[in-house]
Amino acid sequence: MGDRPGAVLVLTNACDVTADVVLRLLADRRVPVVRFDPGADPPGGASLTARYGPGGQQRGTLRTVSRTLDLSEVRSVWVRRPSPYEPPPGMAERDGRFAAAQAFWGTGGILASLPGAHYVNHPWLIRNAEYKPAQLAAASRSGFLVPNTVITENPEEAREFCSRQPGGAVYKPLWDSRYRTARGAARQVWVRGVDPAEITDAVSVCPHLFQAEVPKAFDVRVTAVGDRLFGVRIESPDLDWRRRQDLMSCAPVEVPGPVARSVGAYLAEFRLTFGTFDFAVTADGSWYFLECNANGQWAWQPPGTTAAIAGALADQLEKGADT
Known part of the structure; x- marks a missing residue:
């Protein structure tokens, strides 16, 4: 190992201590590393440029406050915990939304298209x-045991499914969506047991995942x-x-x-x-x-x-x- 040239590009936020564990190992091995947070760094002095031309020509440069990186010389990209693309501070709301969208599709697109780089993992594959539905289908095809599961926005289907599980059923969110109370307090939605009698018509507003409790x-x-x-x-x-x-x-x-x-x-x-x-x-x-x-x-x-x-x-x- 170590005979392949080029730097490792780590896409993560400044507070990601998990990334630090791996970066220390790479430093000990004298592997060059560039750390960049595409959702937060550009307004603070970082910049990203990519050029495309005939015959598949592609060149680019990433400049951070401490590094300059030739994008054609990236050996690996570690997509860890980059910040979301947010509107730049102080910008009007409609302009900020536009700028954030352009950053997502522009900066994100460049970083996901580096020629010859090894992605762990590629952001589009992540x-x-x-x-969740794709996970359950793939898990079954891969030979895993998968608990009986229904995803529905039909309250009757949900109640009928949960009542038929001999060991009980649980509810799981389909995504770790942000949820806040009326007073603005953040709430985490955990996996929890479900009594069929408590399932109301409110289920009809969006898909819900119910699963047999293992x-x-x-x-x-x-x-x-x-x-x-x-x-x-x-x-x-x-x-x-x-x-x-x-x-x-x-x-x-x-x-x-x-x-x-x-x-x-x-x-x-x-x-x-x-x-x-x-x-x-x-x-x-x-x-x-x-x-x-x-x-x-x-x-x-x-x-x-x-x-x-x-x-x-x-x-x-x-x-x-x-x-």
Whole structure:
């Protein structure tokens, strides 16, 4: 490794401490790195220019406050946690919306089209893999066990489905949408159990996801970096372990061969290099697929697991695209 020239471009926000773990490894390996937040940096002095011409000619330059990067010499792009494209401060609302949209399609389009770069993961592939219905369909095709699920905006369908689940049913949001109360307080929508009697006609305003509750003995998070898998068993008093992470505990766990093969098939279908998979595991050892985040967090895991994932990511970014 390390024989491929070019820098690693890391797209993330300034407060992303998870990225710092990998960047320290790349620095130790003397791999050049440029860190850039496309949603926040340009108004502060950074600039991005791309030129296109006949015969497929493509050149470009990224300038930050500390680096100048030739876009044709990027070996890898790590799409971590860039800020959303927001209107520049102080700009009128209609002008700001226009500017933010132009940045999304212009800056985002340039950064997603770097010739010969290895993406972990490509931003368009991340978006494709974020749709829950697509995840469930791909998981089934990949050989995972998938809980019975319905996505509907029909209250009668929802009540009928939930009443037929012998172990009960849960509700899950289809996307981690921002939700605020009438007073403006932010609220997180967690996975929770559902009584069919509480389902009202309000379901009709948008699609809702209801799923059979898995009689789990514990949860598992599997982080995949290429063909390397890192599993942790999660013990939590909550149905949704993310709700009170201070009460959960986790320890490394082996990933069974059939599950590992399904992970590989799933990543291949979405053309992903990285993914974090969540499973509910029953007392008889059945692993039920819950979801996969193509850009999930991982640095909260036990130190040994976190270090191993960071090393695997550094390896991916250092090697660049396969030739």
